[in-house]
Amino acid sequence: MDLFRSYLHQQRLPLTRQREVIAMGLFESGEQLSVDDLADLLRGRGEHVGKATIYRTLSLLVQAELARELDFGEGFKRYELQAGEARHDHFICTSCGQVTRFVRSVVDEFQATIAAELGYTVQSRRLEIYGLCSECRAAVERASSAGAVTTGEAASSGQVRGEGG
Amino acid sequence: MDLFRSYLHQQRLPLTRQREVIAMGLFESGEQLSVDDLADLLRGRGEHVGKATIYRTLSLLVQAELARELDFGEGFKRYELQAGEARHDHFICTSCGQVTRFVRSVVDEFQATIAAELGYTVQSRRLEIYGLCSECRAAVERASSAGAVTTGEAASSGQVRGEGG
C-alpha cells in the first residue's frame, strides 16, 4: 500500500480516494479478483467506483509491478497483488475452480536454463497447471464407482489457498 | 488430417468441405493462428468460410485433442495443431512477437512432482515464458549504447520457429 503511494508520488500522479480504495480491496482480499468481483466488493463496503476507474487503477498497479494480470481462460481477466511476494505459479482445479498458489525454486531454475539455452532474456512467465484437486478427484471416483454422474460446481467466487492449507 | 476424419466418423458427424479446408489450413501453416489469420489464409486460397464456422470447427478440433487453444494476452485466441506432437511450451518475444516452441522433459517431471506433492491430478498446463529473443536484445543493447530509442515492431503475423532453427 505504501509502495503504491510512493509509486504514485514518484510518477507525480495524485493519490485519489478511488485509487486507495481499489488497492486496499485487492490487498485485503488476497485473492485473484476480476474487475466485477472488485466492483462488487467495493459496493458492499458502500464505496461506489466506476469500472473504467477500476480498469485504469489496476493497469497502474500492474505497471508499478505491484499487481499481476491473470487469465484462467474464463473469458475475462483476474488480478492479484504481488507486492514483494515471491514469484509464484498456480494450480487451477477445473471442477471447482479452486486456485492453489505454489512456489518452487526449480521453476525459476529451469526457466533460466531454458532461456540461456535458447539465447533469450526472461521478462516474465506464466505457469498454470490445470487438473482436479484432491476433493474433486475423490468426488469423481465416488461418482463413477457408484455409476452416477455428479460434478462439482465451478466456484465463480474464486476461492484461493496457498499450499499447505 | 486422417485423425480428424476418423474422429468425425466416430462421432457420427459429417465431414464438410469447410471442416476439411479449415483443418488443412491450420495443418499446413504449422503456426499459431488466430481466427482472423485463418479466415484470411482461406480467403487467399479462394475459399470463403464464415467465421462462425471457423470457431465451430476449431472447437471441434480442440475437443478431438488435435488442436490446442493458446492465449498470449493479445486480446484474442490462437490455435495450433498438436496432432501426435510432443507436449511443448512457448517462449514469446515481447518485442517482435516471435514464438519459439520448446520441449523439455524437466517441465513434465516438475509438473508430475508438484501435482503429487499437492495431491492433484494433472489434466493440462500452460507454460509461457515472455522475454526478448536474441535479436531484439541485441537491438535494445545497440540502441541504448547509442543513446537512441528504437523498439522492434510487434509482428501480428505471428512468425514461429521451433528451437534449433
Next chain:
DNA sequence: TCGGGGCTGAGATCTGTTCTCAACCATGAT
C-alpha cells in the same frame, strides 16, 4: 485559498466470440 492538470464515471464504442435461423448439403438407405 487558488488555479490547473489530472482523475472520475456514465455511457458510448470497440472487438472477439457466440447465437439465430433459414437455406444448404453430407450421409445412408432405397
Next chain:
DNA sequence: ATCATGGTTGAGAACAGATCTCAGCCCCGA
C-alpha cells in the same frame, strides 16, 4: 442415381469484456 433427413453453414444480430469520451470534479503545490 435419387431421396429423405438431420446436422451444417453463414450473415448478421447479440453478447460481454475492455477501452474511450468528455464534462465536471478533485488533488496538490504554490
